[in-house]
Amino acid sequence: MSMSLTVTNLVKKFGGLTATNDLSFEIEAGQSVGLIGPNGAGKTTVFSQIMGEHRQTSGSIKLGTEEITNLSTPLRIRRGVSRTYQVPRPFSDMTVAKNIRVGLMPDSVLGMILNSPNRDRELELALSVGFSEDDLERTPAELSMGDLRKLEMARTMATDPKVLLLDEVFAGLTVAEIAMISDLVQKMRNDGMTFLIVSHDLKALEPLVDTAIAINYGSMISQGSYADVIASDEVRVSYLGEV
Amino acid sequence: MGLRWYHFVAWAGFVGFMFLLPELVSKGTLRIIIFANFLAVFAISWDVLSGRTGYVSFGHPFLIGIGAYTTAILTKRFDFPLELSIPIAVGVTMIGGLIVVLPALRIKGSYFALITLAYMELIYQLVQVVRPDLTGGTRGMSGLPTLTRGAVNGYYMSLTLMVIVAFSVWLVMRTRIGTALSAIGMNEEAVKGSGLSVTRLKLFAFLLSAMIAGLGGAMYVHYLGSIAPRALFDINFVFTIIVAALIGGASTTIGPIIGAFFLTFLLEYLRPYLPGAERYFIYGGVALLLYMYQPKGIYEIISRGWIKVRARS
Numbered sequence: 001m002s003m004s005l006t007v008t009n010l011v012k013k014f015g016g017l018t019a020t021n022d023l024s025f026e027i028e029a030g031q032s033v034g035l036i037g038p039n040g041a042g043k044t045t046v047f048s049q050i051m052g053e054h055r056q057t058s059g060s061i062k063l064g065t066e067e068i069t070n071l072s073t074p075l076r077i078r079r080g081v082s083r084t085y086q087v088p089r090p091f092s093d094m095t096v097a098k099n100i101r102v103g104l105m106p107d108s109v110l111g112m113i114l115n116s117p118n119r120d121r122e123l124e125l126a127l128s129v130g131f132s133e134d135d136l137e138r139t140p141a142e143l144s145m146g147d148l149r150k151l152e153m154a155r156t157m158a159t160d161p162k163v164l165l166l167d168e169v170f171a172g173l174t175v176a177e178i179a180m181i182s183d184l185v186q187k188m189r190n191d192g193m194t195f196l197i198v199s200h201d202l203k204a205l206e207p208l209v210d211t212a213i214a215i216n217y218g219s220m221i222s223q224g225s226y227a228d229v230i231a232s233d234e235v236r237v238s239y240l241g242e243v
Numbered sequence: 244m245g246l247r248w249y250h251f252v253a254w255a256g257f258v259g260f261m262f263l264l265p266e267l268v269s270k271g272t273l274r275i276i277i278f279a280n281f282l283a284v285f286a287i288s289w290d291v292l293s294g295r296t297g298y299v300s301f302g303h304p305f306l307i308g309i310g311a312y313t314t315a316i317l318t319k320r321f322d323f324p325l326e327l328s329i330p331i332a333v334g335v336t337m338i339g340g341l342i343v344v345l346p347a348l349r350i351k352g353s354y355f356a357l358i359t360l361a362y363m364e365l366i367y368q369l370v371q372v373v374r375p376d377l378t379g380g381t382r383g384m385s386g387l388p389t390l391t392r393g394a395v396n397g398y399y400m401s402l403t404l405m406v407i408v409a410f411s412v413w414l415v416m417r418t419r420i421g422t423a424l425s426a427i428g429m430n431e432e433a434v435k436g437s438g439l440s441v442t443r444l445k446l447f448a449f450l451l452s453a454m455i456a457g458l459g460g461a462m463y464v465h466y467l468g469s470i471a472p473r474a475l476f477d478i479n480f481v482f483t484i485i486v487a488a489l490i491g492g493a494s495t496t497i498g499p500i501i502g503a504f505f506l507t508f509l510l511e512y513l514r515p516y517l518p519g520a521e522r523y524f525i526y527g528g529v530a531l532l533l534y535m536y537q538p539k540g541i542y543e544i545i546s547r548g549w550i551k552v553r554a555r556s
Contacts, residue, residue, distance in 0.1 A: 051436075077438030089433040091426045102426050103437045105419050109447045112419040159438045 002029030002192040003064045003080050003162035005050070010059035012045055012218070019045040020056070021218040027163070029064075032185075032195035034209035034226060036202070038239050042218040043198045044086065047165050050196075051083050052076050063163065074107060080162035084169060088148040090140035097122050097136040099151055103158030121158075129154045130180050146177030153184065163194040170201040178204050202230070214239060245417065254410060261402055270394040277394070277466070279507035280401035284408050284459035286487040286499030291412060292452035293485075294493035295421070296445060297428030298347050302359030303456060303484055304476050305366050309339040310457030311464040311475060312370060315384050316377050318465075325388055329461045336457025337450050344449040348442060351431070360481075367476035378472075385469040390462065397466055404462050405500070408455055413496040415451075424448050425494055479523075486526075490533045492542030501541050506530075 005027045012020035019042045027033045035043050048054040050061055052073040060069045068076050091099050100122045105112055126136055129150040140148060149169060156164065166185070170178050178201070185208050189195065199205040205226075212229040214222040221234040229235055265273060285307060293299045313332035317323035323331070346358045370378040378384070391400045415421065423444055426434045434441050464470050474480070483506060491502020509529060513522040537544050 053432075053435075072440070073435045074438045074440045077436070082438070083436070085436075089430050089436070091429040091433065093429060094422070094426070098422055101419065101422060102434065102439070105423060105437070105439060107439050107443070109420060109443060112423060113415060115419075117419060155433075155437060 002194055004029045004031075004062075005081065005163050005194060005196065006062040007046075007050065008060045008062070010046070010049060010061070011057045012042075012049055012054060013057045019218050020049065020059075023059075023215065023218070023220055025213055025220070025223065027194055027196060029162075029194055030189075030192045031211070032189055032197065032209045034205050034212040034229075035196055035198045035215065036200075036205070036212060036229070036235070036239060037215040037221075041215045041239075043215065044167055045218070046215070047083055047167055047196075047198070050076075050081065050165060077159050077161070078107060080160070081165070082156045082159045082161035082163075083165035084149070084152045084156050084167055086168040086171065088145075088152045090143075090148055090151055092140050095137050095139055096126060096131060096143075096151055096154075099140070100125050100154050100158050103155035125154045125158055128157070129184060144177075145172040146174060146180075149173065149177070149181065153181070157188075161193070163196070164188070166195065166197045166199075168198055168200065170199050170204045182208060258406055261406070262399075265395045265398060273394045273398045275507060275511050276504075277397050277401045279504045280398075280405040281459060281463050281466070282483065282487055282507055283405050283500040283503035284455060285484045286491065286503050287408055287412055287496060288452045288455035288459060289484050290488045290493055290496070290499050291416075291424075291455065292343075292448055294488050294495075294499075295416075295424035295428055296448050297431075298351060298445070299356045299485075300343070300359040301356045301481055301485075302343075302361070302363035304480055305359065305362040306336050306339050306343065306453050306456035307460035307463075308363075308366050308370070308472075308475050310336040310460030311470055312378060313457075314461040315387055315464050315470045318388050319384050319386070320377055325390065325465060329458070329465070332461040333454055333457040336460070337453045339457075340449045340453025341446075343453070344446055347445055347449065363476055363481070367472055370472050379470070381472065383469065383471040383473075387464060387468045387470065389468045390465045400462070401466065404459070408458070409496055409500055412451075412455070416496055420444075420447065428494065486530050490530050490540050492540030495540075495542050498540050498542035501545075505541060 008024050010020050010023040011018070023046065035046065037043055045054060049056045052071060056069070060067060062068065063076070063079050063081055066079060068079055071079065091102060101117050104118060104121060106115070123133060123136065131150060131154070140151070143151065169181055173181065182204060185195065195208070197205060197208060209226055211224060212226045213220060214229050214232070214235045216234070216238045221238060222229045222232040264276070285303065289300065289303050310332045313335045314328040317328035317331060318325060343359060343362065347355055350358070371381045391397050423434065423439060427441055427444060431441055434444070487502035487506050488499040489502070490505065491500065492498020506526065510522055510526055513525055517525065533541065
């Protein structure tokens with residue numbers, strides 16, 4: 001089941017700095033949108049507000065028809081929105097299988113104690129992001145950056161998201177790893193997942209998105225088809241450095 | 244839980260060996276083991292809270308003291324039977340656990356550690372000045388009812404407590420709750436990002452830790468028959484608990500038991516040669532060396548050895 005994401009008049013102020021300035025956009029269910037902008041434009045802050053990690057100064061966020069603006073991060077995840085991080089955050093002393101297990105856990109102490117781990121689902125998720133069965137017992141210290149991103153994708157997918165926010169998902173990856181992650185995203189798009197993707201790798205981003213949003217200093221500077229956004233004067237000046 | 248037959252064989256072997264120990268060792272040694280058993284219970288309790296979640300408490304005697312003082316006051320001043328006073332003490336300690344979890348909802352790291360230290364200091368001062376007619380003030384209380392008499396009975400009582408606590412915690416921590424608590428210690432934000440309420444998980448860890456600390460504290464005071472605030476709320480006692488858990492193997496259940504026995508016997512065997520506080524230099528040195536060599540503790544050294552043996556065979 002797909003879900004839409006609607007952000008309305010979002011404002012985030014850190015003291016005197018306005019990190020998000022009256023930002024509004026809607027991603028329809030099953031659509032994939034690229035969020036681009038120069039470093040410090042406020043892309044990750046938008047992600048953090050959608051996930052509830054940072055509370056907005058004002059504005060609202062809706063998942064489908066439900067207002068999630070005041071929900072905690074775990075509750076938002078349970079409602080169907082999840083994210084990956086620029087710097088992967090694995091559980092360092094746990095195997096790949098256990099890392100994925102955390103994402104699969106029910107949010108109930110009794111449920112955790114009484115029910116056994118679903119090892120088949122752990123394996124299925126690991127295989128779906130390109131791990132082999134032998135990788136399940138490896139620890140994060142033994143994984144490459146690409147593998148760590150795959151692990152983060154698997155743990156995020158374990159929460160069964162309907163809307164997925166990918167933050168710099170291609171950073172530090174080899175060409176082969178970018179192709180692998182791209183294939184995975186394409187497959188999930190075909191399955192109806194809604195995406196908001198931040199990436200500086202525009203070449204890799206382009207085929208994965210239906211439309212794009214460009215922001216700078218927290219404000220939207222362009223929105224529309226990917227080609228139109230990249231071609232707009234504001235984006236060319238502020239992001240691509242062209243005059 | 245992933246239980247295997249050899250887990251039960253190992254536990255049965257351990258309990259069987261410990262059960263027969265009074266036939267093999269002197270009563271003096273048994274008394275040392277009684278302290279090791281109680282220390283193991285306190286170290287397991289500390290580990291559930293700090294070893295797993297990474298919220299390092301420097302004030303664990305705050306919780307142990309609540310359990311110990313509650314049952315001591317109830318039995319000594321109000322003539323409560325032990326069967327009633329000990330469960331009440333455990334319940335009151337769990338309420339104390341709620342007080343400890345409050346700062347953990349907002350702060351972590353050294354700030355949390357300092358606040359727990361302040362809790363211990365606070366209760367140390369309070370029991371001496373607030374209602375000394377109940378608490379016994381600076382001198383504490385003596386002549387409390389005891390659960391058992393004699394070294395052998397005391398040994399079996401402490402052993403039963405330690406085994407029940409250790410086995411129960413071991414079972415619980417083998418489930419996904421153990422994985423989730425350890426995950427908090429590794430990356431709390433990522434646990435939130437996995438859709439889990441860390442507040443609920445921390446609450447569970449702190450309450451379980453408080454329950455064990457309260458039970459251990461209450462049983463210990465009724466083993467000794469007395470309670471002395473200076474000994475209970477002593478910084479050396481805090482360090483002994485923490486070092487036992489760390490050098491044994493934090494974030495495991497067996498590690499704190501190994502650490503408690505290792506430390507207790509180390510200190511006792513040094514006593515004839517170094518009767519004074521100098522023993523703590525050796526104890527600190529050994530702990531430091533072990534920790535430098537293997538930060539995951541003695542349990543990890545044994546585990547790796549066992550894996551090598553299995554690989555060869």
